[in-house]
Amino acid sequence: MSETSRFTEDILTAANEKARTIIKESESEAQQALDQAKTRSAREAEEILNNARAEAEAEKRRQISEIRQRLKLQEQLEKSKIVTEVLDQSKKRVMDLVKDEKRYLPYLTSLIANSIREIGLDAVTVHLNNHDLNMVKVAELEREIKKLVGKSVKIELSGEPIPALGGIIVSSTDGKTRIINTLDQRFEALEPRLLIEAGKILFD
């Protein structure tokens, strides 16, 4: 082989070598870039799945929570209905007592005696509703009160009926001091406590 041929062959060999290196490097860079891209995609995919898992859990919790809320509300309504019915029934029973003169009159007398003890006066005015005004006799009342309170108390019945379902108002004769013991007032004042009491008895 001539010197020239060797020289040209060296040039071509070097060129081929360089070309292989260029292509090899390019392929290697490409492979590396592809691997990195795959890693990024895999991370991105994992993030999508993690988000979906979180969303799925949240969805489950949301649905259960909705059902829980709905049932709680339904339960509260049902309980409230029963408690209200019990309270109404209790009021009705008290009103049945009012209609039964044999039981109501002694009760009314005791109520008046208690109010007289509380007001601490020797002369009082007793205010009753129209029905009770027709039922109560002052003389009999004063006798019973004397037995219950242990002293004579001058009782005057107010001629003006009070707008109440039953019960009494006892006042000083000048009307400045009053003890209100009407059934209406008792229903109103006791209602919050009675609702709690009924709830405890019914549901505890």
Added chain:
Amino acid sequence: MSGIETVKVIVEAEKEAAKILADAQTRAGEIRKRLDSLIEKERDETIQTARKKAAALIADAQSEAAIEGQVFEKDAQSKMREALERASERRGEAVEKLVAKLVELGA
């Protein structure tokens, strides 16, 4: 071989070498170009698969939640019915106690 011929042969060889290198550069460029679309395709496939799995996960969770919800609701309804039945049985006692409180003289 004369000196001129020798130079010509060398120039030709260098031209060929330059072409070899240019071809190699062109191929390297093509590899890079293909790489971009390959990466894009690979990413699309991976993400698409992940999205399908994600949608399936959520759908499964929804049906699981519906089933769990039904079980929970049935259980809770049953407990509530029992509580309400017990309450109904205690109504009489509750009314008695409330009436006693309403007519209690010290109240």
